Amino acid sequence: MFGLTDEQELIRSSVREFSEAEVAPLAAEIDRxxxxxxxxxxxxxxxxxxxxxxPEQYGGTEMDSVSYCVVIEELSRCCATTGVMVEAHSSLCTWPIVHFGTEEHKQRYLPDLASGVKMGAFGLTEPGAGSDAGALATTARRDGDEFVLNGQKVFITGGGYSEVFIVFARSTEAPGTKGISAFIVDRDTPGFTIGEGERKLGIRGSSTPPLMFSDVRIPATNLLGREGQGFEIAMATLDGGRTGIAAQAVGIAQGAFEAAIDYAQQRVQFGKPLAALQAIQWMIADMATSIDAGRLLVYQAADLEDRGIPHGIAAAQAKLFCGEMASAVAGKAIQIHGGNGYTEAYPVERAYRDAKITEIYEGTSEIQRLVIGRSFLR
Ligand SMILES: Cc1cc2nc3c(=O)[nH]c(=O)nc-3n(C[C@H](O)[C@H](O)[C@H](O)COP(=O)(O)OP(=O)(O)OC[C@H]3O[C@@H](n4cnc5c(N)ncnc54)[C@H](O)[C@@H]3O)c2cc1C
Known part of the structure; x- marks a missing residue:
């Protein structure tokens, strides 16, 4: 897959126009x-x-995965917070409902999620279970026609404003990951409380609070998929999510790259623009090449998904490469800006802080390496 279709190019240009008009003007303020x-x-x-x-029948726009990545990239190019706001809502909440939900779940939740009446979030991580998500301790005890949830989640993107949560909890005695089930939990359920958002290094506008469950009773019909299928649902969801985060990383890198190009052509030292210096040109060459390489990995993973081919390893490769690439590119963008790049007056400072998270959430770079490495050693 080596190029976007005319339709995908049109999506890119319209989202770019929207992002520059509506998203970019807020980016510095929401960060501050x-x-x-x-x-x-x-x-x-x-x-x-x-x-x-x-799907369109539930009010969605039902785009392909490549188009989805183009959207996340374009939003993140202007504002990484807005990029992840859409990414977490889409990949982590709407996707598992579409793929594992019953017809009743789809009719009840998807139209409101598509229209933005409700936003969605994904609660997997706990204080004692991050990379080792299978060690989660939140419980879901069956009681007649209900499940009763107890436990805590942390770092939940969109938790502060979301209404619909995909929550993973241990519902059977089965050992390890086999005992985990997925549930849809509505924000207003008694006993479900949402804490204060973390103050973070980057993506500061994104709300990332803990979720607390104290005897939270939900109808048994809110079970997503089969009992014991939760870990499988979480991992399948993260395959798509990781491609989305890789796209976010490409967008952050692209935004920083463009800012560096502009600056290098304006700033004069030794009687000529920085851009005339070979040292700067080399940095620009390396940045452009690594962004393109990352973008191709994103499109490859998304294209595999669109064609129904297993894409978990491609998604892990895209996320690993793009996360580290975005941090490196944003670092070079600061270097090209010199002292100015180290200040809040220039957007590369924010890009540098925002880029780091793409090496951490939805599986750290170390976990991506583990997934990729193991796949070759089976
Ligand atoms: C801003 C933000 C938003 C987030 N949003 C969400 C969300 O919406 N929903 C959600 O469920 N979670 C979310 N998370 C949680 C995120 O996915 C986890 O932070 C991440 O998976 C890492 O888990 P941890 O923080 O517990 O780190 P740990 O698992 O404690 O890891 C610490 C370090 O050890 C390394 N490490 C751990 N195990 C291994 C191993 N086996 N081999 C090699 N190295 C290893 C890690 O790579 C890392 O460098 C979010 C986190 C942040 C910071």
Whole structure:
């Protein structure tokens, strides 16, 4: 897969136009104030960007995975927070409902998620279970027609404003990952409380609070998939999610790259623009080449998914490469800006802080290496 279709190019140009007009102007302010750009949600919904992975029959825009990655990249090019806001909602909440939900789940949840009336989140990580997600301790005890949830989740993207949560809990005595089930939990369920968001290094506008479950009773019909299928659902969800985060990383890198190009052509030292210096040109060459390599890995993983071919390893490769690439590119962008790049007055400082998270969430770089390495050693 070596090029975008005309339709995918059109999606890129319209999302770019939207991002530059509506997303970029808020990026520095929401970062400074650590606040989610809630005013952007209805605008994203109007463009159909909250229902990208949702079939049209439930109100979605049902785009292919490559188009989805183009959207996340373009949003993240202007604002990584807005990129992950759409990514977590789409990949981590709407996708598992579409693929593992019952008809009743789809009719009840998807139209509101597509229209932005409700945002969605994904609760897997716990204080004692991060990379080792299978060690999660939240419990779901069956009681008649209900499950009763007890436990805690941490670092839940979109938790502060979401209404629909995919929550993973241990519901059977089966050992390890086999005892884990997935549930859909509504925000207003009694006993379900949401804590204060973390103050973070980057993507500061993204809300990342803990979730607390204290005898939270949900109807047994809110079980997503089969009992004991939760870990499988989480891993399948993260395959798509990782491609989305890789796309976010490409967008962050692209934004920093463009800022560096502009700066290098304007800033004069030794009587000529920085861009005339070979040292700067080499940095630009390395940045451009690694961004293109990352983008191709993203498209490869997304294209495999679109063609129904297993894409877990390709997604892990894309996320591993793009996460580290974005941090390196943003670092070079600061270097090209010199002292100015180290200040909040220039957007590369934010890009550098934002890039780091793409090496951590939805599986750290070490976990991606583990997944990729093992796949060759079977
Ligand atoms: C901003 C943010 C948003 C997030 N959003 C969500 C969300 O929406 N939903 C959700 O469920 N979670 C979310 N997370 C959690 C995130 O996915 C985890 O932080 C991540 O998976 C790492 O887990 P951990 O933080 O517990 O680190 P740990 O697992 O404690 O890892 C610490 C270090 O040890 C390394 N390590 C661990 N195990 C191994 C191993 N076997 N081999 C080699 N190295 C290893 C890790 O790579 C890392 O470098 C979010 C986190 C952040 C910071």
């Amino acid at each position: 104030d650590h606040r989610p750009p809630l005013e952007t949600i209805p605008k994203l919904a109007e463009l159909g960007l909250l229902g990208i992975l949702i």
